[in-house]
Amino acid sequence: MKIKLDRVEKTFDTFRAVRGVSLNIESGELVALLGPSGSGKTTILRMIAGLEYADAGHIYFGEQDATEISVANRGVGFVFQHYALFPHMTVAQNIAFGMKVSKTRRSKDEINLRVAELLDLMRLKGLGERFPAQISGGQRQRVALARALAVDPKVLLLDEPFGALDANVRRELRRWLREIHDELGITTLFVTHDQEEALDLADRVVILREGEIVQHGSPYEICRHPNSAFVTRFLGDANRLEVRVHNGVAHIADLRIAAPGCIDGPAELYARPGDLAWDGKGIAATVSRVIDRPGSRRIVADLDTGETVELDVPPDVPVNAKDRGAIAVTRASIFPLAM
Numbered sequence: 041m042k043i044k045l046d047r048v049e050k051t052f053d054t055f056r057a058v059r060g061v062s063l064n065i066e067s068g069e070l071v072a073l074l075g076p077s078g079s080g081k082t083t084i085l086r087m088i089a090g091l092e093y094a095d096a097g098h099i100y101f102g103e104q105d106a107t108e109i110s111v112a113n114r115g116v117g118f119v120f121q122h123y124a125l126f127p128h129m130t131v132a133q134n135i136a137f138g139m140k141v142s143k144t145r146r147s148k149d150e151i152n153l154r155v156a157e158l159l160d161l162m163r164l165k166g167l168g169e170r171f172p173a174q175i176s177g178g179q180r181q182r183v184a185l186a187r188a189l190a191v192d193p194k195v196l197l198l199d200e201p202f203g204a205l206d207a208n209v210r211r212e213l214r215r216w217l218r219e220i221h222d223e224l225g226i227t228t229l230f231v232t233h234d235q236e237e238a239l240d241l242a243d244r245v246v247i248l249r250e251g252e253i254v255q256h257g258s259p260y261e262i263c264r265h266p267n268s269a270f271v272t273r274f275l276g277d278a279n280r281l282e283v284r285v286h287n288g289v290a291h292i293a294d295l296r297i298a299a300p301g302c303i304d305g306p307a308e309l310y311a312r313p314g315d316l317a318w319d320g321k322g323i324a325a326t327v328s329r330v331i332d333r334p335g336s337r338r339i340v341a342d343l344d345t346g347e348t349v350e351l352d353v354p355p356d357v358p359v360n361a362k363d364r365g366a367i368a369v370t371r372a373s374i375f376p377l378a379m
């Protein structure tokens with residue numbers, strides 16, 4: 041099912057939570073809505089689900105205006121961060137719940153068969169008779185997803201479904217969600233404020249700021265061509281240096297870095313730890329700390345210009361705290377400084 045948002049607005053009292061959002065989600069696509077807290081992600085999801093009305097603009101499911109479709113008929117499966125499973129029902133009963141109350145009549149055998157299929161698909165085999173309190177947090181979210189999938193939704197909406205889980209379980213669950221998505225091909229919209237999660241999972245990432253889309257594109261486009269200082273900073277792990285641009289070239293200490301299209305004047309340069317090199321030439325610096333990682337070393341260095349940067353070098357590069365050296369910039373995003 042294809043979803044289209046056309047200049048959608050939502051205001052709570054006087055607060056404009058969603059400001060003219062237009063977005064096309066193709067059938068079978070997995071899209072992540074990424075943005076800081078309060079940027080309007082959940083509100084957009086709730087409007088698509090029909091739990092909230094848009095004040096202006098339109099939402100289409102396929103060719104049909106969603107306002108004409110009741111919540112029950114939208115064919116939407118919803119999973120929240122704290123998706124309360126019914127504690128007095130077993131895992132199997134929780135999964136069967138939606139099918140039992142659905143308008144589509146299913147026989148007991150059909151329901152049991154579907155529950156068994158979903159337990160298998162969700163790698164929950166053998167847990168059907170347990171109660172929610174007797175399984176782990178990660179397993180509970182898989183039950184929540186099984187419950188959402190049980191009624192064959194056309195669209196799956198996930199609001200920080202793994203938010204409450206620890207980092208390793210999250211990583212494992214999102215890989216697995218991607219596999220499930222690829223197997224079932226359901227149009228999926230996923231809300232997160234975790235950059236890594238969005239980039240890891242999605243075909244397309246939509247970045248929101250204060251109720252507006254500021255950039256959308258494939259993870260590659262977002263990572264390699266962030267269109268603003270905000271997006272670059274939000275993706276995390278970026279060193280920021282103040283530079284001066286003149287005739288399309290950024291100047292910092294003795295370095296000259298191409299800044300095509302950037303207007304003359306003060307600007308900010310962003311470079312990720314992998315985009316800086318510990319080199320013979322560049323900005324003079326003193327190493328303040330070396331952090332060893334499984335596949336690399338991270339150098340924390342104080343530049344003579346007064347700024348501190350972090351850069352990654354191969355694990356066998358000999359470097360120690362207090363070493364003097366120079367830092368070259370191999371790749372950078374440069375934006376005019378907002379005056």
Ligand SMILES: Nc1ncnc2c1ncn2[C@@H]1O[C@H](COP(=O)(O)OP(=O)(O)OP(=O)(O)O)[C@@H](O)[C@H]1O
Pocket residue numbers: 052053055057075076077078079080081082083084233
């Ligand atoms: N029912 C409501 N009444 C008043 N204000 C609301 C309501 N729902 C959301 N808001 C406000 O709208 C803004 C957007 O909220 P929303 O929950 O969509 O953001 P979000 O990006 O999902 O944030 P988070 O990551 O913290 O969940 C917030 O400033 C929030 O306080």
